[in-house]
Amino acid sequence: MSSENLNGSLETSFQNTIATVQFGHPASNSFPRQLLDQLTAEINSLSRNENVSVIILKSEGEKTFCSGASFDELLKVEDEEQGTEFFSGFAHLLNAMRNCNKIIIGRVQGKAVGGGVGIIAACDYVFATPQSDIKLSELAIGIGPFVIEPAVSRKIGKTAMTEMTLAAHEWKSADWAFQKGLYSVLKDIRDLDADVESFARKLSSYNPEALQEMKKIIWENTENWESLLFERAAITGKLVLSDFSRNALLQFKK
Numbered sequence: 313m314s315s316e317n318l319n320g321s322l323e324t325s326f327q328n329t330i331a332t333v334q335f336g337h338p339a340s341n342s343f344p345r346q347l348l349d350q351l352t353a354e355i356n357s358l359s360r361n362e363n364v365s366v367i368i369l370k371s372e373g374e375k376t377f378c379s380g381a382s383f384d385e386l387l388k389v390e391d392e393e394q395g396t397e398f399f400s401g402f403a404h405l406l407n408a409m410r411n412c413n414k415i416i417i418g419r420v421q422g423k424a425v426g427g428g429v430g431i432i433a434a435c436d437y438v439f440a441t442p443q444s445d446i447k448l449s450e451l452a453i454g455i456g457p458f459v460i461e462p463a464v465s466r467k468i469g470k471t472a473m474t475e476m477t478l479a480a481h482e483w484k485s486a487d488w489a490f491q492k493g494l495y496s497v498l499k500d501i502r503d504l505d506a507d508v509e510s511f512a513r514k515l516s517s518y519n520p521e522a523l524q525e526m527k528k529i530i531w532e533n534t535e536n537w538e539s540l541l542f543e544r545a546a547i548t549g550k551l552v553l554s555d556f557s558r559n560a561l562l563q564f565k566k
Contacts, residue, residue: 320347321372324354329365329516330509331358331414336372340379343427348401352408359412365523366515367412368508369435370419374501377420377444378428386552387561395549396542402427402459403541409434410463410531413524415515419508420444421501423483429476430460432494433467436530439508440495444486448473451480454557458544462537468492 320337335341335351343351358364371377381402389395409416409431418435423445432438432446448464450457457464457477465473472492476484490498499507515523551557 319344322347322350322354324358326364328513329363329520330368330512331361331364331366332368332370333358334370334372335378337382339382339384340376341371341373341428342379342382343401344382344385345398345401348405352401352405355405355408355412355416359408359414364414365518365520366512367414367416368419368512369416369431370508371421373422375422375443377422377424378431379424380426380428380449383561387558389549389552392546392550392553395552396546397549399459399545399548399552400542402430403537403545406430406434406460406463406541407537410534410537413527415523415527417508417512417515419504420495421504423447425449426457427460429494430457430463433460433463436527437496437511438494439497439499439504439511440486440489441501441504442486442498443501444489444495444498445483446476446486446489446494447480447483448476449480451477453560454554455548455551458547459541461544462534462540464494466534468494 320335323334325332333354335347337347358367385398389398416435418432418438420432420438420440422443424432425447426449429446429448448457461473486495486498489495
């Protein structure tokens with residue numbers, strides 16, 4: 313199935329019991345709310361699909377995995393309710409990935425910023441390339457990585473998350489992300505797809521019930537995210553209305 317419009321594209325393909333979900337957007341694979349909702353719905357649908365045992369999550373192009381939230385939509389936010397609603401999109405997606413009873417393999421071919429880092433952190437196993445640098449730039453635009461923080465901290469630890477957050481203008485290398493545990497494997501881009509597919513095939517050969525039980529264990533003690541992420545979305549939704557944030561977003565778009 314596929315959908316494509318000004319809000320981006322989403323396509324899912326199947327090979328035996330492996331589902332590959334690819335998202336894309338002309339603006340560096342950023343996420344407007346509609347695309348976030350589509351991806352969330354697709355993850356939930358695949359979780360219920362008894363013919364699927366493994367999910368590969370990837371994005372279009374070669375340079376950027378995901379640049380986070382759509383700046384165009386952020387600039388259209390007019391009140392706290394709209395702001396909270398927009399950032400709740402990331403909360404819904406991270407919870408869908410967490411609750412999905414299928415193992416999610418991330419295929420990261422390039423850079424990731426903000427919400428893109430959160431999506432990577434919500435994957436269960438991640439293949440990346442040496443070009444897959446990361447950055448949490450939220451403080452630079454007057455907000456913070458509040459919604460994605462639990463996912464990022466869970467993967468790389470609070471200290472590394474703090475380092476990334478406070479150095480909001482600084483890219484962290486793919487090797488740094490690998491050393492901190494965000495990436496499971498670093499591969500040359502020429503080998504990326506073959507290695508992702510090989511790993512997915514191996515996983516799909518295992519007992520599906522065992523994989524589902526393992527998924528529950530992987531995500532133990534995150535049940536409070538059902539409320540926590542939405543509380544964080546409200547914080548972000550308020551801050552994005554500030555003059556600081558508005559001016560910063562306009563500068564970034566120039």
